[in-house]
Amino acid sequence: MTRRRILVVNPNSSASVTAAIDEAVAPLRIAGGPDIEVVGLAEGPPGISSQRDADSVVMPLVNRVTRDDADAFVLACFSDPGLHAVREAAGGRPVLGIAECGIFRALMLGERFGVIALSPSSIRRQQRMARVMGVDSRYAGSWSVGASAAETAGADIRGRLVDAGRALVTQCRADVVVMGCAGMASHRAAIAEAIGVPVIEPAQQAVAAAIGAVLLNT
Amino acid sequence: MTRRRILVVNPNSSASVTAAIDEAVAPLRIAGGPDIEVVGLAEGPPGISSQRDADSVVMPLVNRVTRDDADAFVLACFSDPGLHAVREAAGGRPVLGIAECGIFRALMLGERFGVIALSPSSIRRQQRMARVMGVDSRYAGSWSVGASAAETAGADIRGRLVDAGRALVTQCRADVVVMGCAGMASHRAAIAEAIGVPVIEPAQQAVAAAIGAVLLNT
Amino acid sequence: MTRRRILVVNPNSSASVTAAIDEAVAPLRIAGGPDIEVVGLAEGPPGISSQRDADSVVMPLVNRVTRDDADAFVLACFSDPGLHAVREAAGGRPVLGIAECGIFRALMLGERFGVIALSPSSIRRQQRMARVMGVDSRYAGSWSVGASAAETAGADIRGRLVDAGRALVTQCRADVVVMGCAGMASHRAAIAEAIGVPVIEPAQQAVAAAIGAVLLNT
Amino acid sequence: MTRRRILVVNPNSSASVTAAIDEAVAPLRIAGGPDIEVVGLAEGPPGISSQRDADSVVMPLVNRVTRDDADAFVLACFSDPGLHAVREAAGGRPVLGIAECGIFRALMLGERFGVIALSPSSIRRQQRMARVMGVDSRYAGSWSVGASAAETAGADIRGRLVDAGRALVTQCRADVVVMGCAGMASHRAAIAEAIGVPVIEPAQQAVAAAIGAVLLNT
Amino acid sequence: MTRRRILVVNPNSSASVTAAIDEAVAPLRIAGGPDIEVVGLAEGPPGISSQRDADSVVMPLVNRVTRDDADAFVLACFSDPGLHAVREAAGGRPVLGIAECGIFRALMLGERFGVIALSPSSIRRQQRMARVMGVDSRYAGSWSVGASAAETAGADIRGRLVDAGRALVTQCRADVVVMGCAGMASHRAAIAEAIGVPVIEPAQQAVAAAIGAVLLNT
Amino acid sequence: MTRRRILVVNPNSSASVTAAIDEAVAPLRIAGGPDIEVVGLAEGPPGISSQRDADSVVMPLVNRVTRDDADAFVLACFSDPGLHAVREAAGGRPVLGIAECGIFRALMLGERFGVIALSPSSIRRQQRMARVMGVDSRYAGSWSVGASAAETAGADIRGRLVDAGRALVTQCRADVVVMGCAGMASHRAAIAEAIGVPVIEPAQQAVAAAIGAVLLNT
Known part of the structure; x- marks a missing residue:
């Protein structure tokens, strides 16, 4: 059986934030458990501050999830942007919002x-x-x-x-x-x-x- | 003084819905009141059913409002899509959600x-x-x-x-x-x-x- | 068709408050819109402070509305005194509470x-x-x-x-x-x-x- | 010391309701306890059905309580009409609403x-x-x-x-x-x-x- | 008919608290009313501070109530410990929590x-x-x-x-x-x-x- | 480093329920993860139906957790009996209620x-x-x-x-x-x-x- 994989998407484009998330989840990478891949969103703003920032990443997130075959997804922005639309796009695969x-x-x-x-x-x-x-x-x-x-x-x-x-x-x-x-x-x-x-x-x-x-x- | 204007945006692309809204608001067009303009959103889906539909119109609405000099805006979809982002974009001009x-x-x-x-x-x-x-x-x-x-x-x-x-x-x-x-x-x-x-x-x-x-x- | 009329009742007897309300609603008097008449309530107390003050104006308001043929009513006290009883008395005509x-x-x-x-x-x-x-x-x-x-x-x-x-x-x-x-x-x-x-x-x-x-x- | 007294006011004028209340509270008339007096409100409607009915008894209740030297009051209508105004009028004496x-x-x-x-x-x-x-x-x-x-x-x-x-x-x-x-x-x-x-x-x-x-x- | 009796249980073992409760309820001891008996709980802790303290008295309270033929019970600790279990044990007799x-x-x-x-x-x-x-x-x-x-x-x-x-x-x-x-x-x-x-x-x-x-x- | 251990306590004494829980959590036993031990509570009732049943297991659960050196605890009854007292007893180790x-x-x-x-x-x-x-x-x-x-x-x-x-x-x-x-x-x-x-x-x-x-x- 192929190893399962969790895709963690940081919806902003700040590499330092992506790196911080990657480090934060290190203790959860264990033998027998799923792979945990942390990525940024190139289309995202540097940070998500305004509501426009939050809403601007929803369709990119939907598209990212649609074309990725990960087994589960984590939206790694405290606004949980697009949580429900991404769940639709994930077709039953789990989508977790960090908030x-x-x-x-x-x-x-x-x-x-x-x-x-x-x-x-x-x-x-x-x-x-x-x-x-x-x-x-x-x-x-x-x-x-x-x-x-x-x-x-x-x-x-x-x-x-x-x-x-x-x-x-x-x-x-x-x-x-x-x-x-x-x-x-x-x-x-x-x-x-x-x-x-x-x-x-x-x-x-x-x-x-x-x-x-x-x-x-x- | 220029006549004030309210822009009503139907975020879907269904002309029959835009027409129905236009007719619905006719009693509110009075001599001393603002103009009421009802438009569809070309980029919108035929109707807003899924959450993806709703979220897909947010940035187009933000953009539409940003470049329009209307005095007030009405988002004419019962999901009130992008209500808070559009309010940011409107820079203090009133934005009303129909829901x-x-x-x-x-x-x-x-x-x-x-x-x-x-x-x-x-x-x-x-x-x-x-x-x-x-x-x-x-x-x-x-x-x-x-x-x-x-x-x-x-x-x-x-x-x-x-x-x-x-x-x-x-x-x-x-x-x-x-x-x-x-x-x-x-x-x-x-x-x-x-x-x-x-x-x-x-x-x-x-x-x-x-x-x-x-x-x-x- | 006769011009429609909104009756705004200040339930206290303070003429300065009635005048202030009258001035406040001036921007809403527009061509094509209804008449806006602002009146005080002679039977009301000078101001509505205690609950007794608020309750004392309910029946006078009910009576005022019952005998007036206005098309809509506004109760202009932030306690919205008698809102539901006045709605009964208005027989389907709109009654708005300011609170x-x-x-x-x-x-x-x-x-x-x-x-x-x-x-x-x-x-x-x-x-x-x-x-x-x-x-x-x-x-x-x-x-x-x-x-x-x-x-x-x-x-x-x-x-x-x-x-x-x-x-x-x-x-x-x-x-x-x-x-x-x-x-x-x-x-x-x-x-x-x-x-x-x-x-x-x-x-x-x-x-x-x-x-x-x-x-x-x- | 004078015996304490509770005044129970049925705010409608239906004698049969007043009598039913009087009978209902009989088990609470005990040695050492306060007198319990049940009265109707002559000014009240036969029953309290509409909101107008409820509101119409508030000022009569306020007046009744103001001039009565009972030690506590019970408003015996499930709308608890005028509860807060009567409490003001009672000057610190307990006022209980049955609802x-x-x-x-x-x-x-x-x-x-x-x-x-x-x-x-x-x-x-x-x-x-x-x-x-x-x-x-x-x-x-x-x-x-x-x-x-x-x-x-x-x-x-x-x-x-x-x-x-x-x-x-x-x-x-x-x-x-x-x-x-x-x-x-x-x-x-x-x-x-x-x-x-x-x-x-x-x-x-x-x-x-x-x-x-x-x-x-x- | 035997005189009715209310058992008030202080679930802690502090005699001074039990005595304070006993004194507090003295005005409620009247000729025609029920007896009011206030007791401590020997098995209880000196005071109820932690959740463990509160939970530790539940079964002793259940047992106390089960074997007592009082007509009603009062649990005299503001945590209302065991309120629902004691109600089951009381078999329909009233159980009041002080909180x-x-x-x-x-x-x-x-x-x-x-x-x-x-x-x-x-x-x-x-x-x-x-x-x-x-x-x-x-x-x-x-x-x-x-x-x-x-x-x-x-x-x-x-x-x-x-x-x-x-x-x-x-x-x-x-x-x-x-x-x-x-x-x-x-x-x-x-x-x-x-x-x-x-x-x-x-x-x-x-x-x-x-x-x-x-x-x-x- | 010693392998970490989660203790799952079924607070009733029904061996078939304990076995069902043990089987249910099997997919969570992975190479790099903690041991998962599922035990019944000998002192517990056959099932937890009444509030008395639920409350009767609280102190036994507190005692069980106090003397066990597991790294985390799961209370496997949908009433989450004693959740807060057990948390006190666990001294900072995680305690999860299944409800x-x-x-x-x-x-x-x-x-x-x-x-x-x-x-x-x-x-x-x-x-x-x-x-x-x-x-x-x-x-x-x-x-x-x-x-x-x-x-x-x-x-x-x-x-x-x-x-x-x-x-x-x-x-x-x-x-x-x-x-x-x-x-x-x-x-x-x-x-x-x-x-x-x-x-x-x-x-x-x-x-x-x-x-x-x-x-x-x-």
Whole structure:
């Protein structure tokens, strides 16, 4: 039997974010498990900040998934852009959104989740996401660090990420925090230690969920 | 002062639907009010049924709005495709979605609204819309007539529309019904009379709202 | 055909508030549109602050509407007093409440609406209104200016209105603000500019909605 | 010390309903407890069916309570008419609404409560009440018996009450039922036995709650 | 006929808390009412702080209730531990939880209730309780005093209780406060006076509700 | 490094259910992944039907987890009994409940999930679970097959499971179904084919989630 394969698509064109995701999911590459391939989207913008950015990648994602024979797909942008259209295109193969997976995992670790947001414009999308997912009663809020996706993959941002995480706990009364971008994985443990509540890196969670879906065919 | 203008975009390429919308909004063309121009979207699919259909028109709508100097815009598809991206593109000019406007108007006329849906695949979008709008507690449900957008502009469909409306009242306990497509206006009064509760045609409501927004600059 | 007519009833007896409403709706008086008549309610209290104030005007409003042959009615108090009883009395003619119309319009411009309240006693009514409308998940909160209805029509109040609006944005995380009284229209644009988010004057919105309802007979 | 007194006001003028309430609360008249006085409202309509009926009794109730020196008040109509205005008028003395008390008690006995409604026009009020109370997620629905308040105090109505209760269980999936009128107490046990789930008579519950409030001064 | 009897079980083994409850319910012991017996649970922990504490008393409570012939039971811990299992064991006899009763009573006195919590670990349970009760939209939040159950029965704690109550009003915008432990009754009136909103002692409310249930057999 | 280990505890004492779970999770046993050990709970009842059954296993589960050095735990009963107390006992090691995991996975595959319930008494627990999880707006309902846990592991039950699944789709309008017991895995694919919507086996999902948690240390 051919080895199964999960395709993780970073819908922006920032190579540093793609690399950060690739590194973040390394612990999930195990013997007997599916291959995990992480790719960027050449047609994507450098980062997804505005709603236009998010919507601009939907058809490219649909096309990418349609022509790829992977066994499962992960959309590695916290806006979960095109999640439902991509699911149609995947013809029954599992499609995981990192926001959905990250938030649901967070809800197993705390009562109220907060989101570290890149920018004010992404907060509104996160507010709509909490409602469309039907988990609004457990959403503590989002806090912006005012950064681009590419910046979050670097080291300099850590202090601001910690500050945002702490504000979510003290101002918004969150007891679990989700990182609202796919490139922040290297900061996860440090933020969790600094703020004293669990911190979730959503791309890792989505890939883990994809492994389960591939193994179970469900 | 130049006369103000509202651009109503039917995001599908069905001329009969565009014509039906044009006729539906005729009562709103008054001497002192803005011009109301109704256009189709050449790039759009014949009708919007799948999520892919809905998402495929977002960037064309963004582009259309960006290059048009209208004073306000109405997105005349019940999926409100690209509503938030188009709002960004409109640079502060009002953008009205027909689902938002139709549903909010319905909530002034009844306690629980139902939606006549074109197809099962649109029902899921309507369920998500009720949640993202935050009005889920007043959503009675959707009932499919299993038709294309173009069919709903014709006369043959009326019986099925009435049946769906009645099912919403008796099965889902709706007390007001919204037509879940922009082309059904000619059937509105007949359905309302047949089922005994108010029936809302959403494109009319969105254009009416656009007139107010234009006159008030809010 | 006789010209259609919208009757706007300010349920308090404060002439300055009635005059402020009359001025606020001036942009909606257009050729081809319905007449817009703004009247006070002689039986009403000077302002509506307590729940008793609000309830005391319901039967007078019912009586006023019953004996008036207007084509549509607007209840111009943010408590929407007697909305459902007046609708019964109107025998199918449209009845618009300014809170309902202002809030629904706000929900098209932001994710979370806040309300500038006259007094602490009106905040509780606004909390109940958000729940009864079913839009509680999008209600950021209310902030009191501690003023009477008549005061809000004057110029001295502007600073306090701005402060309340700013508190709604910074403390309650609102991204759109509704003025919680019918007499504040002259301050709308100034507050919006000062606080950086859209501000809605609800009486204007309700009259705009009434125009649509009259033109569409829906 | 003078004996404490609870005033129960039936806001309609139907003597048979007042008598039915008086009989229903008899088990709550105990040594050491407060007096329980049940009165009708001469100004009230024969029954409260329309919203106008409900609103018409608010100011008479406010006036009745203002001039009465009872230690607590029960509003014995399932619309809880004027509940908040009467609370203002009572100056800190407890005011209990029978819908509030009946519904909260029901929520201790089942997961989803249904309401036996007098008429379709009262169902809408009950839907609003479930939302304004914030317990909509536990509201299974209402079922109308198509009767007047006075009829419900008589014996002939029992079969229809049982049918409505059964429909709430089988159609709406309620597991506890509240009687949506103050005059139905004599049927309570019989309906409960027939339909197999607990049935709550709300006037009894409100008077019981008033006794607690009087004894505890809270 | 034998006198009816309500058994109030304090599920912790702290005699001072049991004594505080006994004193708190004294005003509810009236000539014609049921006996009210307050007991501790020898098997219980000194106080209920962790979830393990709460769960550890469920089977002892089930056993206690099974072998006792009381006419109604009150579980006097704000976690309402084992409420549904104890109801099964009671075979139809009423079982009242103090959190359920305290919160429902609070909802008659304000729009948004806050809870004075013993410790951060109990806040999470209160958050889950608000959701499971379906009253989350009216829950303002909880504020911890960082104390044990036994401490709350003493006098030294009053200042911290007042501080927590005030924080609920000013930070969380509560307009009614529930004491989140069964032993705080002696501080109730003082806190209410200090913070200016009603304060509910839940054990009193549950015993009052039990009296009604016993008298009404419902 | 020692191989990591997931302990799956079936909290009832039915060996056939334990065996069914063991078989269900076989596809998740891969070369590079953790060991997956499935055990029954000797102290548990034959099946978990009443709330007493569910609560009776909490302390035994707490004790089992406390003394076991597994790296993660799965509670394999759809009531998720003792989930929060076991998490405390696990000292930071992941604890997955099968209801939580099954329901969150279902929410990625449909808009409204339904649950195949063993018995009417488990439906109430599922209703509370949907609320406590905060996903009530996406819960279509539960449908009972009237069977014991042991029966569901056998072949004879399949027709009743299909009937229940179909009722969830047609009566409750679910578009994804979760099996409400840990022993039904062998029927999953057959039910899904028969009813035409995805069907989730929750024990598989929880073990898959545990693998991710073990690999990611989150």
